[in-house]
Amino acid sequence: MTTLEFNYAISKTSKSLKPFAFRLTKDLEDANDLLQDTLVKAFMNRDKYTDGTNLKAWLYTIMKNTFITNYQRLLRKNTFIDTTDNLHFINSTDSSVENNAYSTFALEDINNAVETLDESYKQPFMMHFSGFKYHEIAQKLKVPIGTVKNRIHIARKELKEKLQVYAY
Structure with a gap:
């Protein structure tokens, strides 16, 4: 498959990817970003695509894996790790007062x-x-x-x- 044929096939298939991206992200802007990331990865890894296989399935797999990677990265980014020496204060119940009102x-x-x-x-x-x-x-x-x-x-x-x- 030539580069021109590959680009045409991807542009034809990309319209069906947008609803899938929206279902994954639940946000229009994030869906557009995910679609763009997927297409960039597809163009960069064009040599890994095997002619005669299902291009749509290949793109869906790239999108799903990109979404999972981004989600895991977001979770790691939002995880708070305290590197101070006074870790015993974090879980200390001596200073907390329970209010049962x-x-x-x-x-x-x-x-x-x-x-x-x-x-x-x-x-x-x-x-x-x-x-x-x-x-x-x-x-x-x-x-x-x-x-x-x-x-x-x-x-x-x-x-x-x-x-x-x-x-x-």
């Missing part, structure tokens, strides 16, 4: 929400929360297992609505 408020809200449930929903829900299986709850409450599942489902749904402020 948020979890205390959340726990109070959860308990209040559970207490406001109708007794027919609260009892099976709390039993299930305590580790009882559906069939055990059904036997203890003398109701069908389907009723137990339904009541637990309704209790979860009501709690989800009441505690929506904690949804992420």
